[in-house]
Amino acid sequence: MSLEVEHLTGGYSHVPVLKDLNFTIPEQTVVGLIGLNGAGKSTTIKNIIGILTPQKGTIKLNGVTLAGEPETYRKSMAFVPETPVLYPALTLREHIELTIMAYDLDSEKAWQQAGDLLTRFRLNKRLDWFPANFSKGMQQKVMIVCAFIVPADLYIIDEPFTGLDPLAIRDLLTIIEQQKARGAAVLMSTHVLATAQQYADRFILLSGGEIRAQGTLPELKQQFGMTDANLDDIYFKMIDEVAQ
Incomplete structure (x- = not known):
């Protein structure tokens, strides 16, 4: 596994934003991190790259933790933030x-x-x-x-399409595909669900700091009982369930 996140709990104070997140991102896999603003996407990313320290749980990149081998951990990862x-x-x-x-x-x-x-x-x-x-x-x-x-073994890309013109978006997606073919893992947070559906292999749906569902699109369809749905349909159903 390239990235392993186990029982991640954390945030900015004693009240955690993230609550017991568990997921892996294997090599040669693009994972879309999906959720409303405030769902915990950026907090998850900040814990992975080391801006925040988990209150509980472990994060390993190729079996290495940031605390245990900081230089090896950091050099295995590259990050594109939402704001340059x-x-x-x-x-x-x-x-x-x-x-x-x-x-x-x-x-x-x-x-x-x-x-x-x-x-x-x-x-x-x-x-x-x-x-x-x-x-x-x-x-x-x-x-x-x-x-x-x-x-890098892992690329983390936070809302990468913000401010990019259509040609640059196409070029970025081509690069992501090339790095995936090379063997890298990619975690991509985005609100552009149609593009995520086309290019991501798996998805993590966050809601209220918890993982509501994760898996491939067919697996999400099964979890939500929506056999003919696309990612937008599943996303809106998740939001509707939270609102009820």
Whole structure:
């Protein structure tokens, strides 16, 4: 297993946001993390990447915990946040160089991968630009480039389509498919359910900090008793059940 989450309970205070989450993300698998705002998606991600420490439970990446082997754990993972986090005083080139140093990557190989990504996202002539020169969508592309030059075992992508134009969304989905084929696991939080249904292998449906259901789309259909449903139908049924 690439990522194993067992009995994860936690949040921002003594009152937990997450309540006993259990799931795995095997290699070569794209998992869609689905839920309303406030369902616990971002809190789950923050616990996995180490911004928050679980109150209870364990999180292992390739059998390693953040507390036990922090460097190995962190270098096995790459993250694309919902809101771009860039350094105002660094150019695009310097952001890439910083990523290479942080992950201790082979510079030549990393720049070769970066060159392909920069061309794909039409940033190859923007290497000496600063973040202030970039639009929101272009800043998001910078985050994507920096994440995917890393040959990570797990990619975590939080609401990746925010601010991206349709061509960039297509390019990102192509990259995700390529990394999956290479053997990586992907956890993708998104509200774009049609795209999630098309590209994700499995789904985790969060509601009120708990996993309401998880599995493949056929398995979700069975769990909800909706044989002809799509992911939107299942999602809305989950919301309706919570509201009752």
